[in-house]
Amino acid sequence: MTRRRWPFVAGAVTVLAGLVVLVGVTREPAVTVLPALAPSAPARPNPVGTWELTHSFRLEPGWRVNSQEVRELSSTSQLAGPDEGGPLYCTMTGHAAGVAMPRLSGGRRVQIGDRPGTYVSVDPKHRSRPHGAFWRGPDGRWANAWCQGGRTPSLALAEQVRFTTTPVRVPLRLDALPTGYHADLIEVRPPEEDAGPDVTLLLEPDDPDGPLPPLYALASPEPLSKVTRKDESLLLDGRPGRASAIGRSVCLTDRQLLCAGVQQTDGVGNANRWPPGQREPVLTTARSLVSADPADRSTWFEGRRAFPG
Structure with a gap:
């Protein structure tokens, strides 16, 4: 049995609820430009494990x-x-x-x-x-x-x-992991109607009793909706994005919904400021996201290449 139980998916849904806020924008905030990262090599296969579905x-x-x-x-x-x-x-x-x-x-x-x-x-x-x-x-x-x-x-x-x-094939991968984290699992939700599946990569802190929270990287066929004035506009290595302190998330806006954030975040009760030490790991995860063409499964990555080795 895995230690993760049924509420896992509910956490991802709650995160999405916190990310996609249908409120009009009355004033475009200033754009925070992050300095470019050095080009990274393609993610290597994990040195341990198969990362495959074991049953049908x-x-x-x-x-x-x-x-x-x-x-x-x-x-x-x-x-x-x-x-x-x-x-x-x-x-x-x-x-x-x-x-x-x-x-x-x-x-x-x-x-x-x-x-x-x-x-x-x-x-x-x-x-x-x-x-x-x-x-x-x-x-x-x-x-x-x-x-x-x-x-x-x-x-x-x-x-x-x-x-x-x-x-398993997934439409996103991570080229790097934040310091203090390791790959935990890939979650795939079945597609609805003609849309592709929602895919989540979950990262766990190396120290389960430490202050770092679990992180996720998410790809969904849903487009990004309008965001609130409290969200921060970003330019991550030339890619436009939005950071939400309330949702504890950073989303890239140049493709389908592609986000990184803190797992199981309550987007309703969170404060408007990031807790100490949470924003940087989320930014690192978002900047490491590589997206395939969500409509072309031939471009998707093998599950064992979803995380760097």
Whole structure:
């Protein structure tokens, strides 16, 4: 199981809400011109991991995939399943070859297709302990599926899982990371109608207990809307952009919505000034963004090249 839970995507949506403010501009603010950075080499593949989707589904009616998260050696799908009281929240994680399965406490034997498995119930006193359905595919890789409805929907989800390996392609990459950060995951939300998918690159601080907040880099097919007078106009290495202290974000405005910012920021309750130490990492991330043509998938980057090595 990944440590990140369902609210992850909600955080990205909240960020977007903070970024795109539909308020007219009555006066164009002064433009802050940042000095040019030295040209950077193309981002190298990460030295560790595959950064690929590890599974697929043959979903029955009533199920849907809401988002997928790709890490170095695993990928997780967030799904909704059918239920009389409304859709169930479910999560499925598949691991790359060579990743060890955790030691399970208790549980009962179950059958998932033609494969033996184990189902472990949630421990109310220790909810972080491994729980859900655990089983191995034909090639020895293991997976974990869990639905909030318990054993029956968890096993129903597991039955629809197929162990596959699928390269991930994304419309943006980072040529550099801010000091004190490392690559954490790539999140892809399914496209809506004719639009392309929303893609987020998430960066975690090297010191999880330190003062630095998690950062994101976001590409979306949505255009930028008008911004408020409180936003700062920027010219980042010749590229026009906007910085929002309220949204804790910096967006490039020469293409589709392409932004960097602080993850899980409440754009409604934030002050009009950046907290100490937050603006510079966000600016560094925004200046390191390289965008492919969102309409031409042949120009997109492999997931393993989304972050510098």
